[in-house]
Amino acid sequence: MNEAVVLTPERILEATEDVLRRFGLAKATVVDVARALDVSHGSVYRHFPSKASLRDAVAKRWLDRANEPLCKLAASDGPAPERLEKWLRTAFTIKQKKVCDDPEMFATYLALAQGAREVVEAYKDKQVDLIAKILSDGVAQGVFEVDNVKATARAVFDATVRYHHPAHAEEWAKPECPARIDALMALLLRGVRACKP
Amino acid sequence: MNEAVVLTPERILEATEDVLRRFGLAKATVVDVARALDVSHGSVYRHFPSKASLRDAVAKRWLDRANEPLCKLAASDGPAPERLEKWLRTAFTIKQKKVCDDPEMFATYLALAQGAREVVEAYKDKQVDLIAKILSDGVAQGVFEVDNVKATARAVFDATVRYHHPAHAEEWAKPECPARIDALMALLLRGVRACKP
DNA sequence: TGTCTGACAGATATTGAAATCTGTCAGCGG
DNA sequence: CCGCTGACAGATTTCAATATCTGTCAGACA
Numbered sequence: 001m002n003e004a005v006v007l008t009p010e011r012i013l014e015a016t017e018d019v020l021r022r023f024g025l026a027k028a029t030v031v032d033v034a035r036a037l038d039v040s041h042g043s044v045y046r047h048f049p050s051k052a053s054l055r056d057a058v059a060k061r062w063l064d065r066a067n068e069p070l071c072k073l074a075a076s077d078g079p080a081p082e083r084l085e086k087w088l089r090t091a092f093t094i095k096q097k098k099v100c101d102d103p104e105m106f107a108t109y110l111a112l113a114q115g116a117r118e119v120v121e122a123y124k125d126k127q128v129d130l131i132a133k134i135l136s137d138g139v140a141q142g143v144f145e146v147d148n149v150k151a152t153a154r155a156v157f158d159a160t161v162r163y164h165h166p167a168h169a170e171e172w173a174k175p176e177c178p179a180r181i182d183a184l185m186a187l188l189l190r191g192v193r194a195c196k197p
Numbered sequence: 198m199n200e201a202v203v204l205t206p207e208r209i210l211e212a213t214e215d216v217l218r219r220f221g222l223a224k225a226t227v228v229d230v231a232r233a234l235d236v237s238h239g240s241v242y243r244h245f246p247s248k249a250s251l252r253d254a255v256a257k258r259w260l261d262r263a264n265e266p267l268c269k270l271a272a273s274d275g276p277a278p279e280r281l282e283k284w285l286r287t288a289f290t291i292k293q294k295k296v297c298d299d300p301e302m303f304a305t306y307l308a309l310a311q312g313a314r315e316v317v318e319a320y321k322d323k324q325v326d327l328i329a330k331i332l333s334d335g336v337a338q339g340v341f342e343v344d345n346v347k348a349t350a351r352a353v354f355d356a357t358v359r360y361h362h363p364a365h366a367e368e369w370a371k372p373e374c375p376a377r378i379d380a381l382m383a384l385l386l387r388g389v390r391a392c393k394p
Numbered sequence: 395t396g397t398c399t400g401a402c403a404g405a406t407a408t409t410g411a412a413a414t415c416t417g418t419c420a421g422c423g424g
Numbered sequence: 425c426c427g428c429t430g431a432c433a434g435a436t437t438t439c440a441a442t443a444t445c446t447g448t449c450a451g452a453c454a
Contacts, residue, residue, distance in 0.1 A: 007398085029445060040399050045447065148380070155380040159356035167364040183345070183352040191388030204427085226415060237429050242417065 007039060009047045009057070016058050017105070025108045030054070056119045059112050062105055063123045066094055074130035080138025081193065085185055087134060088156075091127070092163045092172075092181065099169050110166040128153050135192065145194035156188055204236060206244045206254070213255050214302070222305045227251070253316045256309050259302055260320045263291055271327035277335025278390065282382055284331060285353075288324070289360045289369075289378065296366050307363040325350050332389065342391035349389060356385055 015036045019028045030051050034041035048054040073087045099106045113120050132153035138144030146152045162168045163181060171177065212233040216225045227248050231238035245251040270284045296303045310317050329350035335341030343349045359365045360378060368374065 030447090031445065041446080042400075042448080043398055046397075049447090051446065147383070151376070151380040152384060154377055155384040158359050158377060158381050159384065161365070162355050162358040162362075165359075165365075167362075168358070179348070180351055180355060183348040184355050186344070187349060187352040187356065187388040188384065189388075191384040191386075195392040227417090228415065238416080239418080239430070240428055243427075246417090248416065 007037065007043055007047070011037065012044060012047055012054070013058055013061055016054055017062075020058065020108055021102070021104045024104045025055075025111055055108070056112070056117060059109060059117075060119050060123075062109065063119070066098065067123065067126065069094065070127070070130055074133045077137070080134055080141055080143055081189055084131070084134045084138070084156075084192070085189065087130065088160055088163075088185065088188075089181070091160075095164050095166070095169075096172050099166070099172065106166065106169070110169070113166050124157070128157050131156050138192065143194055144192045146192055152192065156192070159188055160184065204234065204240055204244070208234065209241060209244055209251070210255055210258055213251055214259075217255065217305055218299070218301045221301045222252075222308055252305070253309070253314060256306060256314075257316050257320075259306065260316065263295065264320065264323065266291065267324070267327055271330045274334070277331055277338055277340055278386055281328070281331045281335065281353075281389070282386060284327065285357055285360075285382065285385075286378070288357075292361050292363070292366075293369050296363070296369065303363065303366070307366070310363050321354070325354050328353050335389065340391055341389045343389055353385055353389070357381065 012033065016028075016033050019032045019036055022028075023032060030044055031041045033054075034044050037044075044054070048057065070087060070091060073083065073090060076083065098109075109120075128150075132149050135144055135146055135149050135153055135156075139146055139149065163172065163184075209230065213225075213230050216229045216233055219225075220229060227241055228238045230251070231241050234241075241251070245254065267284060267288060270280065270287060273280065295306075306317075325347075329346050332341055332343055332350055332353075333346050336343055336346065360369065360381075
């Protein structure tokens with residue numbers, strides 16, 4: 001009857017996140033999660049069909065949280081070039097902060113990303129859609145000139161892989177990094193901006 | 198007296214490449230290399246101070262061979278935009294071919310690249326210089342317009358990371374890949390091209 | 395009735411002893 | 425001399441026995 005002791009997917013996800021943070025992806029087991037919740041591990045399998053699905057659900061939650069500020073930025077208004085630059089820089093900063101603050105969860109994400117799992121693909125597609133939104137706003141404003149918004153959004157995403165894909169995370173702390181980001185941003189903005197000489 | 202039986206760095210590198218191809222990076226040992234050359238492993242250490250240095254020397258040879266066609270392309274003449282596009286596409290194709298033809302050596306390169314070792318850094322810098330050469334040719338031809346050639350060359354290199362960094366190799370075979378490369382190339386070329394409306 | 399448990403089979407991970415490897419060097423043989 | 429060998433110490437890897445984990449399910453319990 002007590003709400004707090006009902007075993008819900010939400011509570012399981014919470015506990016899983018704790019366990020992952022405490023033990024890391026490699027060591028965390030479903031048994032640990034069950035122990036943290038003080039139930040048998042069989043009960044966990046009532047709510048998630050496999051360890052993989054549980055891990056994916058945690059990753060999804062985590063990614064959705066990380067994505068929220070970017071959704072807001074894409075939905076805001078104002079001049080598209082500034083908005084695109086801000087959006088990309090924010091994306092980089094969020095990732096960079098995660099890798100420092102929450103390294104265990106980041107390792108989980110990295111393992112997911114390297115396995116090219118469904119959850120991450122969906123997340124990437126969502127990011128590309130947000131970029132596409134800004135690009136089409138820019139076209140409407142007459143400041144961008146782009147043949148194919150969707151393809152160009154994908155190209156912008158691909159071009160910035162170095163600063164948002166976790167495989168490159170160790171490079172983000174290097175001192176020359178900010179200058180390289182500046183140069184990349186300038187190149188990409190020139191690539192989408194309408195010509196007016 | 199017989200040239201063939203003198204133990205030279207060159208012969209050791211040859212044998213090491215064979216051993217790596219046969220056993221893979223994980224399994225290959227200095228003892229294997231020595232056995233292939235029919236000498237004691239102590240002799241190998243006369244020519245290379247450590248296993249790491251031997252591995253790096255093999256990687257350097259391999260990278261230098263892969264880089265040769267790109268050097269030629271950068272040194273050739275003709276319109277810079279076509280040359281830049283050709284250069285980048287060739288770089289992608291070389292990598293892609295390597296990953297199919299010579300997977301063991303590719304795994305070695307991947308291990309090196311992930312360890313961000315000196316040899317690979319030097320190779321990347323060389324690549325950036327080649328891009329810079331084409332860019333400055335384009336500026337001289339009046340077809341490119343770029344503030345800082347060196348920084349922009351680095352940006353072009355960074356923007357194409359997805360198609361030349363081995364961490365992304367598994368994505369190269371996907372069917373949507375060529376279209377995404379096309380979109381990226383278009384974006385980057387627009388980014389460096391001089392405006393003429 | 396529906397939720398949870400706990401025992402189970404097969405898969406995976408841990409462990410520690412034994413084998414192998416790396417890097418050094420005194421000394422052999424040409 | 426000079427290049428090479430082979431034995432060695434310490435580090436690393438292998439391997440097989442042991443323990444733990446994943447995923448299932450019949451049945452307890454409320």
